[in-house]
Amino acid sequence: MLAQPTACRARFRCIYHQWVADTVSIIDLNIDAIIGIYDWERKTEQTLVFNIDMASDVAKAAASDAIDDALDYSKIAATVKTVVTEGKFQLIETAAERVADRLIADHELSWLRVEVAKPIESDGYTAVITIERPAGT
Numbered sequence: 001m002l003a004q005p006t007a008c009r010a011r012f013r014c015i016y017h018q019w020v021a022d023t024v025s026i027i028d029l030n031i032d033a034i035i036g037i038y039d040w041e042r043k044t045e046q047t048l049v050f051n052i053d054m055a056s057d058v059a060k061a062a063a064s065d066a067i068d069d070a071l072d073y074s075k076i077a078a079t080v081k082t083v084v085t086e087g088k089f090q091l092i093e094t095a096a097e098r099v100a101d102r103l104i105a106d107h108e109l110s111w112l113r114v115e116v117a118k119p120i121e122s123d124g125y126t127a128v129i130t131i132e133r134p135a136g137t
Contacts (some may be wrong), residue, residue, distance in 0.1 A: 022058045024071045028052050031081050035095065035118065042088075048095065048118055050080055052074060053109040054103070059068040079106055092116045092129045100133045110135050 029050040034042060054071060061070035083102050087097045096114045103109055115130040 005114055016059055018122050022056050023053050024056045024058070024073065025051070025053045026073055026080075030078060031084050033084045033095075035084075035090070035092065037090045046118065048084060048092065048116055050084075050099070051115040051117075052076070052080070052099075052103070053113040054107070054109050056109070071109075076103060076107060079137060092127060093131075096129050096131045100131055104133065104135050108135075 015060045031048050031050065032045040033048060034044075035046055035054060036042065047112070054076075056071050058070070061067075063069075079102055080099050083099050084095055087095060087098055089098070096116045099116075100112060100114050103112055103114075111129065111132070111134050113132045115128060117126050119126045
């Protein structure tokens, strides 16, 4: 672990009052879900793409080589899918917040970043929201 810096640096995250620079990421998690404000969107699933970065001290998992000491990304991906498919949110902002809240609560994360992308194929662009949250907010 790194000594706590005197000034906050964005790439370092506080875990149990220690500063670490380890990040576990899930990239390009595609989830088909009901999302949107228009009537047609409430009837048709659309694909959302999630990218998630989570602060995690990976030293214990690396030393033991045991999944019980690691962030299980399969469980995290399943959690994200459950939150989003059951939520049937109108806004991707809401989806991002609910995912962040659930992951922090269920996986004892000290910090995470959630990016949600919603391709808008009919208009030729992708809408993206990115949130970054420390635990306890």
